Amino acid sequence: MITEDSLSENHEKEPINQEILNETPSETSTATETETPVDAVIEEPKETEKVEEAPAEVAPIVEEQPSEEPEAKAEEVSKEESKTVVSEKPAEKEEEEHHEEELEDLSKLSLPEVLTLMEAIVNKEDAGAHFRKFNQLKEQANHLIHHQTEDLKSEFVAAGNPVELFSNQHPSQAKLSGLLNIYREKNDEYHKKQEENHHINLEHRQTIIENLKNLYTNTEAGTNLFKAIREIKEDWKNAGQVAKSEFKLLNNNYFHHLNQFYQMLDMNKEYMEQEFAHNLEKRQHIIERAKELQLEPSVQKALNELQYLHKLWKEEAEPVAEEFREKTWDEFKEISNKIHDRKSELTEQIEKEQNDNLARKNEIIGEIKKMAEAAKETNHNYWQNSIKKVEALRTEFLKLGNVPRKVSNQNWNDFKEHLRNFNVKKNEFYKGLKNSQQTNLDEKLKLITTAKDNMLSEEWDIIVPLFKKLQEDWKKIGHVPRSMTNKVWDDFREACNTFFNNYREKNNAANDNWKENFKNKKALLEELKEIGNEEGSVEKIEQIKSKWNNIGKVPREKITINTEFNKVLRDKLKLNKIHEYDLKEEGLSENQVTDKARKIKNQIADLEAEIVKMENNLGFFSNSSRENPLLKDTYEKIDDKKSQLESMKQSLHSILIGENQ
Numbered sequence: 001m002i003t004e005d006s007l008s009e010n011h012e013k014e015p016i017n018q019e020i021l022n023e024t025p026s027e028t029s030t031a032t033e034t035e036t037p038v039d040a041v042i043e044e045p046k047e048t049e050k051v052e053e054a055p056a057e058v059a060p061i062v063e064e065q066p067s068e069e070p071e072a073k074a075e076e077v078s079k080e081e082s083k084t085v086v087s088e089k090p091a092e093k094e095e096e097e098h099h100e101e102e103l104e105d106l107s108k109l110s111l112p113e114v115l116t117l118m119e120a121i122v123n124k125e126d127a128g129a130h131f132r133k134f135n136q137l138k139e140q141a142n143h144l145i146h147h148q149t150e151d152l153k154s155e156f157v158a159a160g161n162p163v164e165l166f167s168n169q170h171p172s173q174a175k176l177s178g179l180l181n182i183y184r185e186k187n188d189e190y191h192k193k194q195e196e197n198h199h200i201n202l203e204h205r206q207t208i209i210e211n212l213k214n215l216y217t218n219t220e221a222g223t224n225l226f227k228a229i230r231e232i233k234e235d236w237k238n239a240g241q242v243a244k245s246e247f248k249l250l251n252n253n254y255f256h257h258l259n260q261f262y263q264m265l266d267m268n269k270e271y272m273e274q275e276f277a278h279n280l281e282k283r284q285h286i287i288e289r290a291k292e293l294q295l296e297p298s299v300q301k302a303l304n305e306l307q308y309l310h311k312l313w314k315e316e317a318e319p320v321a322e323e324f325r326e327k328t329w330d331e332f333k334e335i336s337n338k339i340h341d342r343k344s345e346l347t348e349q350i351e352k353e354q355n356d357n358l359a360r361k362n363e364i365i366g367e368i369k370k371m372a373e374a375a376k377e378t379n380h381n382y383w384q385n386s387i388k389k390v391e392a393l394r395t396e397f398l399k400l401g402n403v404p405r406k407v408s409n410q411n412w413n414d415f416k417e418h419l420r421n422f423n424v425k426k427n428e429f430y431k432g433l434k435n436s437q438q439t440n441l442d443e444k445l446k447l448i449t450t451a452k453d454n455m456l457s458e459e460w461d462i463i464v465p466l467f468k469k470l471q472e473d474w475k476k477i478g479h480v481p482r483s484m485t486n487k488v489w490d491d492f493r494e495a496c497n498t499f500f501n502n503y504r505e506k507n508n509a510a511n512d513n514w515k516e517n518f519k520n521k522k523a524l525l526e527e528l529k530e531i532g533n534e535e536g537s538v539e540k541i542e543q544i545k546s547k548w549n550n551i552g553k554v555p556r557e558k559i560t561i562n563t564e565f566n567k568v569l570r571d572k573l574k575l576n577k578i579h580e581y582d583l584k585e586e587g588l589s590e591n592q593v594t595d596k597a598r599k600i601k602n603q604i605a606d607l608e609a610e611i612v613k614m615e616n617n618l619g620f621f622s623n624s625s626r627e628n629p630l631l632k633d634t635y636e637k638i639d640d641k642k643s644q645l646e647s648m649k650q651s652l653h654s655i656l657i658g659e660n661q
Contacts (some may be wrong), residue, residue, distance in 0.1 A: 001323040010540075010633065011563055029632060036345045042631050044111060046465050089093045091378055104135065104434070104518045105401065106137065106140040107140075107399070107400070107401045107402060108399045108400070108401060109140065109399075110144070110395075110399070111141060111145065111148065111172055112172075114137050114140050114141045115141060115146065115172060115175055115176065115179070118134060118137045118138065118141065118176075118183075119135050119179060121134050121137070121403070122134075122179055122182050122183050122186060124659065126190060127183060127186040127187065127190060128186060128187040128188075128189070128190025128191060128194075129190065129627050131187060133341060134183055138176070138180065141176050142176075144398075145170045145172060145173060145176070147398070149168055149170055151394075151419075152166075152168055153166050153168070154416060154419070154420055154423075155423055158420050158423045158424050158427070159290055159423070159427055160427070177551065194241075195243075197240055197241070197531050198240075198241060198242050198246075199242045200240070201239055201240035201241060201242050202243070202246055202250070204240070204244060205236070205239050205250055205254070206237050208235050208239065208251070208254070209250075209253055209254050209257055210234060210453045211232055212229075212257045212261060213257050213260075214233050214349070215228055215229065215232065216257075216260055216261040216264040225265065225271075226271055226274065229261065236254065237315075241427065259605065273321075275318065275319075276320050276321040276324075279316075279317050279318060279319060279320045280321065280324055282312070282315075282316055282317040283313065283317045283320060283324075283328045284328070285333070286309050286312055286313055286317060286332065287328065287331055287332050287335065288307055289305075289309060290306065290332060290335040290336065291335060291340070293305055293306055293335075293339055294310065294338060294339060298574060299343065299345050299346040299349070300346060301341070302339055302342065303339065303342075303343070303346075306336060306339050306340075310336070313332065318428075324521055351404070353401060353514065354401070354403050355403075355404065357400045357401050357402065357403050358403040358407065358411065360396075360400060360406060361397055361400055361411055361415065362411070364393045364397045364415070365414050365415050365418050367389075367393055367645070368393060368415075368418045368419055368422055369418045369421070370392055371386045371389065371390065371422060372418060372422035372425050373421075373425075374420045380431060380433065380478075380479060381427055383429055383430070386422075386426070387426065390419070390422055397415060410475060415500060433479070434481070436478065437478070437479055437480050438480075438481065439483050440478045440479060440480045441480040441481060441484055443477050444474065444477055444480060444488050444492070445471060445488065447470050447474055447477075447492060448491045448492050448495065450466075450470060451467065451470055451492060451495035451496060452491075452495045454466060454467070454499070455495045455496075455498045455499040455502075456498070456502070457499075458502075458506070460503065463499065464503065467496060467499055467500070470496070471496065474492060500597060507655060514552070514554050514555045514558075515554075515555060517551050517552045517553060517554050518554040518558045518561065520547075520551050521548065521551055521554060521561050521562075521565065522561065524544050524547055524551075524565075525547050525561065525564065525565050527544060528541070528544050528565070528568050528572060531544075531572055532575070533575045537572070537576050538578055541569070541572055541573070541576070545569070548565065572660075579644075579647070579648070579651075588615070597652060600648055600652045603648060603653065604645065604648050604652065605647060607641055607644065607645045607648065608645065610641060611638060611641050611642060614634060614637065614638050614641075615638065617634075617635065618631060
């Protein structure tokens with residue numbers, strides 16, 4: 001398994017630009033592939049031919065050639081079989097490329113998602129077979145890295161820094177370079193295996209030809225020729241690919257002996273009638289499926305399947321009786337033309353999506369512009385909230401798909417301009433904020449001086465109100481320079497703690513027997529540890545928790561007993577399959593009830609956010625229904641969390657009305 005650590009160790013020093021090169025496709029391109037990888041370091045598969053399985057372009061307007069007279073059926077069958085072993089035309093390759101590219105829409109993926117997909121391909125056993133997808137992901141990763149680097153550069157310049165001082169090494173660049181190098185190695189291994197398979201397939205096909213030759217030269221009496229030739233043809237069809245250098249001679253040899261076999265049959269009428277009937281039935285099935293494709297909502301899916309139906313027509317539905325040949329072909333051709341006419345729907349759909357993307361991107365630009373040009377007096381909270389909103393809008397903008405080409409550059413420039421304006425206004429605010437922070441620092445230093453001067457005083461009637469006012473005044477003062485934030489707070493807190501500790505020690509020593517409280521809590525802790533999951537355990541836990549709440553404070557050096565008690569309590573609740581918020585506790589003070597309610601509210605908010613996130617993730621699946629077996633566990637988790645959420649809300653309600661005490 002490829003990990004990020006292994007990538008950074010082996011390839012982090014290799015520049016990514018060396019991996020991103022376009023070059024002329026190798027002369028040994030794969031005969032059965034229709035695209036060429038663009039990465040110079042990823043070797044393209046060598047040329048191969050798969051006999052009787054070379055894909056054919058959908059061409060509904062090209063008429064089928066009529067057959068010869070029955071007296072020349074052997075020659076006709078040989079010709080018809082040969083027609084299925086043709087190479088693709090360049091135009092056909094381009095159209096298939098175009099269709100496949102339209103199927104891939106990576107513009108909505110983030111950089112980590114793209115790298116994850118690339119890593120998944122690298123980890124596949126047949127990684128070399130996915131070079132087209134891998135190269136497309138690589139280009140998208142470079143595109144995202146480039147734009148993110150440009151954004152950082154813009155922010156750097158907007159902050160008033162010279163552009164020539166900008167230097168940034170993208171954190172994902174090393175991982176991308178490592179993936180490319182590892183993929184190249186796997187691609188080389190894949191090609192070596194391909195060559196080995198080609199050699200094995202060549203020997204297998206030569207054996208098939210030898211069996212075909214023996215079928216008409218050394219046929220034993222009682223042999224079912226119809227079954228035998230079917231098996232040989234099926235075996236030949238399913239045999240693997242061979243090198244192109246071997247293909248022509250191998251293919252001619254096969255059809256030579258196939259023609260000899262048909263001549264040996266002397267155009268056996270019964271065999272040909274069965275062959276015609278079998279192929280006619282296939283044609284009828286193909287036509288029925290083509291009729292269904294006319295109602296397919298997805299135009300792209302209909303076009304792709306239609307192409308496959310044409311391939312079946314040429315390879316498996318030839319020949320048929322002459323009286324059905326023109327009739328069935330004309331019907332299939334007419335349906336094909338109607339499906340091809342729906343390409344205009346696909347174009348309209350793409351245009352609509354692009355216009356929708358443009359409208360949303362313009363809305364995002366408007367929102368960023370509005371936040372940058374805020375008329376009211378802004379403050380720190382305003383800019384912090386605005387920064388989060390702008391970052392969310394920026395992420396959404398980059399994830400949106402393409403817009404019409406004629407406005408693409410202008411739309412992108414507007415986005416960068418208003419984003420830059422926002423950063424300039426934000427930086428201007430914080431530069432001005434530094435002056436006010438110095439004033440706040442002076443005021444807080446005065447409060448610290450007053451607190452230190454009075455922290456040892458025992459005039460409680462005067463000094464207690466004084467310290468409360470000092471704390472209130474401290475809260476009203478705004479931010480101070482970041483470098484002084486912790487220091488002034490520590491000094492002020494130390495002075496306040498010194499006073500109030502002295503105050504509590506002098507006034508509460510007689511009332512609090514802390515050592516006795518520790519002994520009682522220690523006994524309750526030991527009692528809690530002995531509880532298992534037997535019947536009545538929950539009631540015992542509730543009783544112990546109530547007693548614990550009624551016990552006062554313990555010495556400061558023994559305060560860790562509270563942490564130990566809470567840990568044991570969580571273990572016992574988990575053992576008995578009950579949540580802490582479901583416990584019925586007695587003797588809670590008003591502050592303890594408030595703390596418990598606040599804790600449950602926070603848990604409810606976290607659980608609701610988690611449920612929303614899981615439900616949003618379901619939207620990334622094209623089939624997000626409960627019937628999808630891949631999402632079964634996810635839906636079960638969502639249901640469990642919703643049930644837990646409802647239980648928590650009921651417990652919170654009980655606490656608020658006083659029933660859970």
